[in-house]
Amino acid sequence: GENVEQHPSTLSVQEGDSAVIKCTYSDSASNYFPWYKQELGKRPQLIIDIRSNVGEKKDQRIAVTLNKTAKHFSLHITETQPEDSAVYFCAASENTGFQKLVFGTGTRLLVSP
Amino acid sequence: EAGVVQSPRYKIIEKKQPVAFWCNPISGHNTLYWYRQNLGQGPELLIRYENEEAVDDSQLPKDRFSAERLKGVDSTLKIQPAELGDSAVYLCASSPDRGRGRQFFGPGTRLTVL
Numbered sequence: 001g002e003n004v005e006q007h008p009s010t011l012s013v014q015e016g017d018s019a020v021i022k023c024t025y026s027d028s029a030s031n032y033f034p035w036y037k038q039e040l041g042k043r044p045q046l047i048i049d050i051r052s053n054v055g056e057k058k059d060q061r062i063a064v065t066l067n068k069t070a071k072h073f074s075l076h077i078t079e080t081q082p083e084d085s086a087v088y089f090c091a092a093s094e095n096t097g098f099q100k101l102v103f104g105t106g107t108r109l110l111v112s113p
Numbered sequence: 114e115a116g117v118v119q120s121p122r123y124k125i126i127e128k129k130q131p132v133a134f135w136c137n138p139i140s141g142h143n144t145l146y147w148y149r150q151n152l153g154q155g156p157e158l159l160i161r162y163e164n165e166e167a168v169d170d171s172q173l174p175k176d177r178f179s180a181e182r183l184k185g186v187d188s189t190l191k192i193q194p195a196e197l198g199d200s201a202v203y204l205c206a207s208s209p210d211r212g213r214g215r216q217f218f219g220p221g222t223r224l225t226v227l
Contacts, residue, residue: 100161
Protein backbone atom coordinates (compact mmCIF):
# COMPACT_ATOMS: atom_id res chain seq x y z
CA GLY A 1 0.00 0.00 0.00
CA GLU A 2 0.84 3.67 -0.08
CA ASN A 3 3.40 5.12 2.32
CA VAL A 4 3.79 8.86 2.86
CA GLU A 5 6.75 10.49 4.57
CA GLN A 6 6.68 14.14 5.63
CA HIS A 7 9.49 16.50 6.61
CA PRO A 8 10.30 18.40 8.69
CA SER A 9 8.33 17.42 11.78
CA THR A 10 8.66 20.95 13.16
CA LEU A 11 9.40 24.22 11.40
CA SER A 12 9.92 27.62 13.01
CA VAL A 13 10.02 30.78 10.88
CA GLN A 14 9.80 34.50 11.40
CA GLU A 15 6.73 36.36 10.24
CA GLY A 16 7.09 37.28 6.59
CA ASP A 17 9.46 34.42 5.78
CA SER A 18 8.57 31.52 3.51
CA ALA A 19 7.93 27.97 4.72
CA VAL A 20 8.32 24.77 2.75
CA ILE A 21 7.05 21.33 3.79
CA LYS A 22 7.98 18.27 1.78
CA CYS A 23 6.35 14.88 1.33
CA THR A 24 7.31 11.75 -0.54
CA TYR A 25 5.04 8.90 -1.53
CA SER A 26 5.65 5.33 -2.60
CA ASP A 27 2.79 4.40 -4.97
CA SER A 28 3.50 5.69 -8.47
CA ALA A 29 -0.20 5.25 -9.30
CA SER A 30 -1.30 7.83 -6.71
CA ASN A 31 -3.16 10.62 -8.44
CA TYR A 32 -4.46 13.00 -5.77
CA PHE A 33 -2.48 14.98 -3.18
CA PRO A 34 -4.29 17.21 -0.68
CA TRP A 35 -2.87 19.32 2.11
CA TYR A 36 -4.70 19.88 5.39
CA LYS A 37 -4.17 22.46 8.12
CA GLN A 38 -5.10 21.50 11.66
CA GLU A 39 -5.13 24.02 14.46
CA LEU A 40 -4.96 22.76 18.02
CA GLY A 41 -8.16 20.94 18.96
CA LYS A 42 -9.83 21.67 15.63
CA ARG A 43 -10.76 19.75 12.51
CA PRO A 44 -8.31 19.21 9.64
CA GLN A 45 -9.13 21.81 6.97
CA LEU A 46 -8.36 21.29 3.31
CA ILE A 47 -6.20 24.20 2.16
CA ILE A 48 -5.06 23.11 -1.28
CA ASP A 49 -4.91 19.98 -3.39
CA ILE A 50 -3.35 18.88 -6.65
CA ARG A 51 -4.01 16.06 -9.08
CA SER A 52 -1.35 14.14 -10.94
CA ASN A 53 -2.01 15.83 -14.30
CA VAL A 54 -0.84 19.18 -12.88
CA GLY A 55 2.67 20.12 -11.77
CA GLU A 56 1.90 23.20 -9.72
CA LYS A 57 -1.08 24.97 -8.20
CA LYS A 58 -1.25 28.28 -6.40
CA ASP A 59 -3.85 29.94 -4.20
CA GLN A 60 -2.83 33.35 -2.87
CA ARG A 61 0.04 32.77 -0.44
CA ILE A 62 0.08 28.98 -0.68
CA ALA A 63 1.26 26.76 -3.51
CA VAL A 64 1.81 23.08 -4.05
CA THR A 65 4.28 21.50 -6.46
CA LEU A 66 4.29 17.90 -7.63
CA ASN A 67 7.15 15.91 -9.11
CA LYS A 68 5.69 12.61 -10.30
CA THR A 69 9.01 11.22 -11.44
CA ALA A 70 10.61 11.68 -8.05
CA LYS A 71 7.33 10.95 -6.24
CA HIS A 72 7.41 13.99 -4.06
CA PHE A 73 5.25 17.04 -3.52
CA SER A 74 5.71 20.18 -1.48
CA LEU A 75 3.68 22.90 0.20
CA HIS A 76 4.99 26.44 -0.06
CA ILE A 77 3.68 29.25 2.14
CA THR A 78 4.94 32.75 1.38
CA GLU A 79 4.77 35.86 3.58
CA THR A 80 3.92 33.75 6.61
CA GLN A 81 1.69 35.19 9.32
CA PRO A 82 1.21 34.12 12.97
CA GLU A 83 -2.21 32.69 12.06
CA ASP A 84 -0.45 30.22 9.76
CA SER A 85 0.83 28.48 12.89
CA ALA A 86 -0.70 24.99 12.93
CA VAL A 87 0.05 21.37 12.06
CA TYR A 88 0.04 20.67 8.34
CA PHE A 89 -0.64 17.20 6.92
CA CYS A 90 0.04 16.00 3.42
CA ALA A 91 -1.78 13.00 1.99
CA ALA A 92 -1.68 10.83 -1.09
CA SER A 93 -4.38 8.65 -2.55
CA GLU A 94 -4.02 4.91 -2.94
CA ASN A 95 -4.89 3.75 -6.42
CA THR A 96 -8.08 2.00 -5.40
CA GLY A 97 -10.38 3.96 -7.65
CA PHE A 98 -11.40 6.36 -4.95
CA GLN A 99 -9.78 8.86 -2.64
CA LYS A 100 -8.46 6.51 0.02
CA LEU A 101 -6.02 8.91 1.58
CA VAL A 102 -2.83 7.99 3.37
CA PHE A 103 -1.60 10.84 5.55
CA GLY A 104 1.87 11.95 6.50
CA THR A 105 2.84 12.38 10.13
CA GLY A 106 2.41 16.14 10.11
CA THR A 107 4.57 19.26 10.35
CA ARG A 108 4.14 21.67 13.22
CA LEU A 109 4.67 25.17 11.82
CA LEU A 110 5.34 28.02 14.24
CA VAL A 111 5.39 31.55 12.88
CA SER A 112 6.87 34.04 15.32
CA PRO A 113 5.92 37.72 15.16
CA GLU B 114 -23.30 25.12 3.75
CA ALA B 115 -23.15 23.35 7.09
CA GLY B 116 -20.08 21.27 7.76
CA VAL B 117 -19.72 17.74 9.05
CA VAL B 118 -21.21 17.46 12.53
CA GLN B 119 -19.97 15.06 15.19
CA SER B 120 -20.99 14.34 18.74
CA PRO B 121 -19.98 14.13 21.44
CA ARG B 122 -16.90 16.31 21.22
CA TYR B 123 -15.30 14.69 24.24
CA LYS B 124 -15.81 11.37 25.97
CA ILE B 125 -14.08 9.88 29.00
CA ILE B 126 -14.81 6.28 29.89
CA GLU B 127 -13.38 3.44 31.93
CA LYS B 128 -11.78 0.57 30.04
CA LYS B 129 -14.12 -2.27 29.10
CA GLN B 130 -17.03 0.17 28.81
CA PRO B 131 -18.84 0.70 25.48
CA VAL B 132 -18.82 4.02 23.64
CA ALA B 133 -20.50 5.36 20.52
CA PHE B 134 -19.76 8.30 18.23
CA TRP B 135 -22.21 9.97 15.87
CA CYS B 136 -21.61 11.74 12.57
CA ASN B 137 -23.84 13.77 10.28
CA PRO B 138 -22.12 14.40 6.92
CA ILE B 139 -22.51 17.37 4.62
CA SER B 140 -25.85 17.23 2.85
CA GLY B 141 -25.61 15.42 -0.47
CA HIS B 142 -22.27 13.75 0.29
CA ASN B 143 -22.77 10.06 -0.35
CA THR B 144 -19.29 8.97 0.81
CA LEU B 145 -18.56 8.92 4.53
CA TYR B 146 -15.30 8.04 6.27
CA TRP B 147 -14.32 7.29 9.84
CA TYR B 148 -10.70 7.99 10.78
CA ARG B 149 -8.72 7.59 13.96
CA GLN B 150 -6.05 10.15 14.80
CA ASN B 151 -3.53 9.30 17.47
CA LEU B 152 -1.64 12.09 19.20
CA GLY B 153 1.00 13.57 16.94
CA GLN B 154 -0.03 11.47 13.95
CA GLY B 155 -2.06 11.88 10.79
CA PRO B 156 -5.56 10.43 10.47
CA GLU B 157 -5.83 6.72 9.66
CA LEU B 158 -8.84 5.35 7.81
CA LEU B 159 -11.05 2.90 9.70
CA ILE B 160 -14.01 2.49 7.36
CA ARG B 161 -15.54 4.05 4.26
CA TYR B 162 -19.22 4.06 3.27
CA GLU B 163 -20.77 4.62 -0.12
CA ASN B 164 -24.36 5.49 0.81
CA GLU B 165 -25.31 2.78 3.31
CA GLU B 166 -22.76 0.21 2.11
CA ALA B 167 -19.44 -0.30 3.88
CA VAL B 168 -17.09 -0.67 0.91
CA ASP B 169 -13.76 -0.62 2.75
CA ASP B 170 -13.50 -1.78 6.35
CA SER B 171 -10.17 -3.54 6.05
CA GLN B 172 -8.61 -1.42 8.81
CA LEU B 173 -11.50 -1.63 11.25
CA PRO B 174 -10.68 -3.84 14.28
CA LYS B 175 -13.80 -5.91 13.94
CA ASP B 176 -13.47 -7.74 17.24
CA ARG B 177 -14.43 -4.60 19.12
CA PHE B 178 -15.37 -1.92 16.59
CA SER B 179 -18.58 -1.71 14.60
CA ALA B 180 -20.17 0.93 12.44
CA GLU B 181 -23.42 1.55 10.66
CA ARG B 182 -24.87 4.11 8.31
CA LEU B 183 -28.58 3.64 8.21
CA LYS B 184 -30.43 5.27 5.32
CA GLY B 185 -27.12 6.42 3.88
CA VAL B 186 -26.92 9.65 5.88
CA ASP B 187 -25.89 9.68 9.56
CA SER B 188 -23.38 7.16 10.84
CA THR B 189 -22.46 5.69 14.19
CA LEU B 190 -19.12 4.17 15.20
CA LYS B 191 -19.12 1.95 18.27
CA ILE B 192 -16.38 0.43 20.41
CA GLN B 193 -17.23 -2.39 22.78
CA PRO B 194 -15.37 -2.98 24.99
CA ALA B 195 -12.97 -0.03 24.94
CA GLU B 196 -9.28 -0.54 25.69
CA LEU B 197 -6.66 1.91 26.90
CA GLY B 198 -5.10 1.98 23.42
CA ASP B 199 -8.34 3.25 21.91
CA SER B 200 -7.70 6.72 23.33
CA ALA B 201 -7.54 8.97 20.26
CA VAL B 202 -9.54 11.49 18.26
CA TYR B 203 -12.17 9.87 16.04
CA LEU B 204 -12.79 11.94 12.93
CA CYS B 205 -15.63 11.67 10.47
CA ALA B 206 -15.28 13.02 6.94
CA SER B 207 -17.56 13.17 3.93
CA SER B 208 -17.06 13.55 0.23
CA PRO B 209 -19.19 13.97 -2.87
CA ASP B 210 -18.68 12.17 -6.20
CA ARG B 211 -18.57 8.60 -4.96
CA GLY B 212 -15.43 9.15 -2.96
CA ARG B 213 -13.41 10.79 -5.69
CA GLY B 214 -13.97 14.31 -4.42
CA ARG B 215 -12.38 16.35 -1.71
CA GLN B 216 -12.82 15.11 1.85
CA PHE B 217 -14.22 17.46 4.49
CA PHE B 218 -13.68 16.63 8.14
CA GLY B 219 -15.80 17.05 11.21
CA PRO B 220 -14.39 18.41 14.50
CA GLY B 221 -13.83 14.92 15.89
CA THR B 222 -14.56 13.18 19.16
CA ARG B 223 -11.69 13.03 21.62
CA LEU B 224 -11.91 9.71 23.46
CA THR B 225 -10.02 9.10 26.68
CA VAL B 226 -10.08 5.57 28.09
CA LEU B 227 -9.02 5.33 31.73
